[in-house]
Amino acid sequence: xxxxxxxxxxxxxxxxxxxxxxxxxxxxxxxxxxxxxxxxxxxxxxxxxxxxxxxxxxxxxxxxxxxxxxxxxxxxxxxxxxxxxxxxxxxxxxxxxxxxxxxxxxxxxxxxxxxxxxxxxxxxxxxxxxxxxxxxxxxxxxxxxxxxxxxxxxxxxxxxxxxxxxxxxxxxxxxxxxxxxxxxxxxxxxxxxxxxxxxxxxxxxxxxxxxxxxxxxxxxxxxxxxxxxx
Numbered sequence: 001x002x003x004x005x006x007x008x009x010x011x012x013x014x015x016x017x018x019x020x021x022x023x024x025x026x027x028x029x030x031x032x033x034x035x036x037x038x039x040x041x042x043x044x045x046x047x048x049x050x051x052x053x054x055x056x057x058x059x060x061x062x063x064x065x066x067x068x069x070x071x072x073x074x075x076x077x078x079x080x081x082x083x084x085x086x087x088x089x090x091x092x093x094x095x096x097x098x099x100x101x102x103x104x105x106x107x108x109x110x111x112x113x114x115x116x117x118x119x120x121x122x123x124x125x126x127x128x129x130x131x132x133x134x135x136x137x138x139x140x141x142x143x144x145x146x147x148x149x150x151x152x153x154x155x156x157x158x159x160x161x162x163x164x165x166x167x168x169x170x171x172x173x174x175x176x177x178x179x180x181x182x183x184x185x186x187x188x189x190x191x192x193x194x195x196x197x198x199x200x201x202x203x204x205x206x207x208x209x210x211x212x213x214x215x216x217x218x219x220x221x222x223x224x225x226x227x228x229x230x
């Protein structure tokens with residue numbers, strides 16, 4: 001689980017330095033992350049509360065200080081395991097896969113409300129978490145809360161031009177990587193399981209997540225006898 005201490009600028013800068021030393025030169029510097037946040041805030045009225053739309057690990061491990069949380073839905077975007085992670089939940093030899101939003105469909109998740117005085121600091125922590133590798137583009141999207149209210153929430157959609165993007169991956173191959181990839185932040189399958197379980201707890205039924213869970217479970221079960229014999 002990520003903590004706020006894990007997301008300080010000092011720790012994130014060290015992660016970026018390690019990634020660049022390993023050859024991943026597309027990781028963003030603190031100045032680049034700051035510029036990205038400043039650009040996103042141009043679309044946010046100063047002095048007002050802000051909402052964050054969460055669809056993956058932010059649902060079960062937000063590490064944010066928020067004043068309200070509500071189940072919600074956005075139209076025009078869908079969850080997708082569509083980019084490689086060769087460090088966090090995988091390795092260069094067997095990279096994991098992570099979720100992002102892609103065009104089309106709809107997506108249910110969680111909306112967090114940030115109080116006006118904490119918008120800048122909390123989004124700074126969020127940018128340290130999500131904008132490391134330049135994989136995402138920040139977008140403010142109309143978000144329908146479960147109580148019927150519509151708010152404008154910031155979220156992260158994938159940049160299909162990024163070298164780690166793999167949105168056209170066959171689901172069988174995606175399931176294999178999720179089932180067996182592990183990295184310094186843990187197993188990729190745990191990321192999937194936590195996301196699916198939290199979605200269910202909110203009354204969210206996502207057929208895509210459920211199919212991936214079923215495929216990954218089957219692959220792990222098929223592998224178990226082989227591992228035991230070895």
